[in-house]
Amino acid sequence: MLRFSRLTAVAISLSVALVTPTIAQDRAQSLADIRQELSMLYVEIQKLKTELSTTGAGSIATGTGSLTERVATIESELSRLTGQTEQLQFRIDSIVKDGTNRIGDLEFRLVELEGGDVTKLGETSTLGGGEVPTAPAPAPAPAQPLATELAVGEKQDFDAAGAALEAGEFEEAATLYATFIETYPGGPLTAEAHFQRGEALTGLGDIKSAARAYLNAFSGAPNSDRAPDALFRLGNALGGLGQISEACATLAEVGKRFPGTPAVEDATAARASLGCQ
Incomplete structure (x- = not known):
């Protein structure tokens, strides 16, 4: 609970740091x-x-x-x-x-x-009340694990943004990822899209927006394989914004939450460079 409160405080500090002075x-x-x-x-x-509601047009043909x-x-x-x-x-x-x-x-x-x-703020009640029901369904074929989860064109759009990022076209990549996130909210690739958008924004030198993207990537999937990297990138971005205290606290959480992952070594090195205690 203490770790969660500290990370929550960091997220709030980030939100305050990124809000424009004219919010009032x-x-x-x-x-x-x-x-x-x-x-x-x-x-x-x-x-x-x-x-x-029924339309009154339902009928079942039993054949002859x-x-x-x-x-x-x-x-x-x-x-x-x-x-x-x-x-x-x-x-x-x-x-x-x-x-x-x-x-x-x-x-x-x-x-x-x-x-x-x-x-x-407590946990938001599920829309409609109760738990989200899950309908029993047969296990998907091992060769096509995303076939029943991705919307039509979702993987294609994601790959197009990734191609732009690999080519170093950071502005185009950031735009494509933003469009992807808006088009497929809550999809299986959304958290990864936030992370990759953060990478594109970092390439553009827009550290403030990149920090937001990394925060969205982590908060959207805090237990995913990408979560340690997202948390490290967030802490690193905070350090780049001059938020040293928040950066140190965030980077420390990497080792506490994800021990043994490669991101821990990166976070440790970043803390040393920032002079964290």
């Missing part, structure tokens, strides 16, 4: 923006509710002919309906996850704008 002047506008986003979420929820033919027809219809149910379940779960994350972000922003204590 923009307060009314920001609150209006947040209210607008809440209204948009409400509209999306209403759309989902309409999908729970022999008993064997009718049984085959019914089995085919059951297979079709099962497939549709699984697709709808996946879509609803994705919306619930994305909506819950967005509401949590709005709660944080509202408390921050009102001058409240963001460290006392």
Whole structure:
């Protein structure tokens, strides 16, 4: 709990350091923006509710002919309906996850704008109440683990941004990753996209924006394989911004949270260069 509180404090310090000095002047506008986003979420929820209402057009064809033919027809219809149910379940779960994350972000922003204590915010309740249901589904084929998880074109868009980053086209890469994050929020590659966007922004020399990207990468997937690197990059970026105390605390968390990972050695060297105690 102490480690989590320290890291939370670092994240809050980063948010304060990155906010522009004119936040007080923009307060009314920001609150209006947040209210607008809440209204948009409400509209999306209403759309989902309409999908729970029947249209009166439902019908099931049991076929004609022999008993064997009718049984085959019914089995085919059951297979079709099962497939549709699984697709709808996946879509609803994705919306619930994305909506819950967005509401949590709005709660944080509202408390921050009102001058409240963001460290006392509890865990955001799941959109719709209760736990996100998980529908039983057969295990995916080992050769295609991402086939049922990635949206159409998601991997292609991600690879396009990666190609730009590898070619040293940092501005284009940062733009492509930002578009990817907006297009596929909450996807399996979103946290990695935040991290890679941080790399592109670092290449551009925009350390402040890079720090935000690394923070998003870590907070979006704090237990992923990329998390140690994201936390190290965040601490390193804080040091580059002159936030030495926050940088030292963040870099120390790398070793505490992810002992034995390569990022620990990098974090130790960065702490030494910053003169951390």
